Amino acid sequence: MKKLALNIKKLTKIYKKKNYALKNINLEVRKGDFFAILGQNGAGKSTTIGIISSLIKKTCGKIKIFDTDIDKENSKAKCNLGYVSQEYNLNQFEKVENILFTQAGLYGISKKFSKVRIYKLLQDLSLFKQREIIVKKLSGGMKRRLMIARSLVHNPNLLILDEPTAGLDIELRKNIWDYMYNINKKEKKTIILTTHYxxxxxxxxxxxxxxxxxxxxxxxxMQSLLSKIDRNTFLLETKHPLKKIPYITGVKLQKKDSYNFIISLKKGTKLNEIFNIFDKANIEIVAMRNTSNRLEERFLNIIEKANIEYKI
Structure with missing residues (x-):
């Protein structure tokens, strides 16, 4: 049986007036996994992450990080854990490299032994040229990458990312995606991600x-979750203004504007057959793109169907 990076049993958090933030959460994350925790605002994602990271006190339940109980051996558990919060929490007037050396010192790593790792992290995250700049002068994307570097200074086996790309542009998000993919694949780090993207x-x-x-x-x-999707959605652009959309059995068609319409069809439907019908209706298609957000469709469907009521 593969070793667990995170093992949560019956985790519960109750605030005042018997308000449940979490109720009997059971969760296992295997070593080397890249695991997503998804939910709407207020669902309990950040509370769960906060408890794992010892930033929030739980009401009851057990949490082990690589078989280390966070209640019994908190310091040992923390050595295996790196955490990147959703909010920026950096000293705005400290130099970039000093923040990383300070973090290393908190884990008992001397400046001499941590220097090689810190400089490698700065290079990998494209921050080496900014190492002597104070945080206040960094862009939002640089600050986010610095927080990731800080979480990895002590070389933890488990990395938790709480909305790591929130507010970043597409290019920066992709750069962070690529970096996370590489350290998961090459360094075998277990990564837990919460995200709205x-x-x-x-x-x-x-x-x-x-x-x-x-x-x-x-x-x-993820593969099993997405396999339940039975429809694909495409946006089609026509060469000439669209007057009328033909009726096609089993296919949903919706006009968007004069030159564009949306088509939704069951998985496995042959597009050639659909285009033949368009040809007969004198509808000339000049462009097509897949607009399906597969995970979003499944996520919303699962959320809508789940009916949860707390009985106290």
Whole structure:
């Protein structure tokens, strides 16, 4: 049996007035996995991450990081854990490299032994030229990459990322995706990701848990989750203004504007047959693109179907 990087049993968090943030969460993340925790705002994602990282006190339950109980051996557990928070939490007036050396010192790593690793992290995350600049002068993307570097200074085996690309442009998000993919694949680091960018989870993660109202309502592989989708959606552009959309059995067609319409069809439907019908109707297609966000479709469907009520 493969070793677990994270093992959560019956994790519960209750705030005042018997308000459940989490209720009996059970979760296992295997060593080397790239795992997504998804949920709407207030579902319990950040609370779960906060408890794992010892930033929030749990009401009850057990958490082990690589077989180390966070209650019994907290310092040992933390040595195996790197955490990147959603919010920037950097000293704005400290130099970039000093932040990393300070972090190394917190884990008992001397400046001499940490220098090689810190400089490599700065190079890998395209921050080496900025190493002597104070944080205040960095862009948002640079600050985010610095937080990732800081979380990796002590070379943890488990990395938790809470909305790591929030507010970043597409290019910066892709750069961070590529870096995370590489350290998961090449360095075998276990990564847990929470994100509202569902395409991010679909691209990177092999397994996924969906939380609603503090409970896990789905825990499966990404492949299994997406295999349940039975339709594809495309945006088609016509050469001439569209007057009328033909009726096609089993196919949903929706006019978007004079030159564009959306087509939704069951998985496995042959597009050639559809285009033959368009040809007969004198509809000339000049462009087509897939607009399906597969994970978003499944996520919304699962959230809508889950009916959770707490009985206290």
């Amino acid at each position: 569902l395409e991010e989870a679909e691209r990177l993660c092999r397994n996924v848990a969906i939380i609603k109202k503090g409970r896990i309502i789905k825990n499966t592989s």
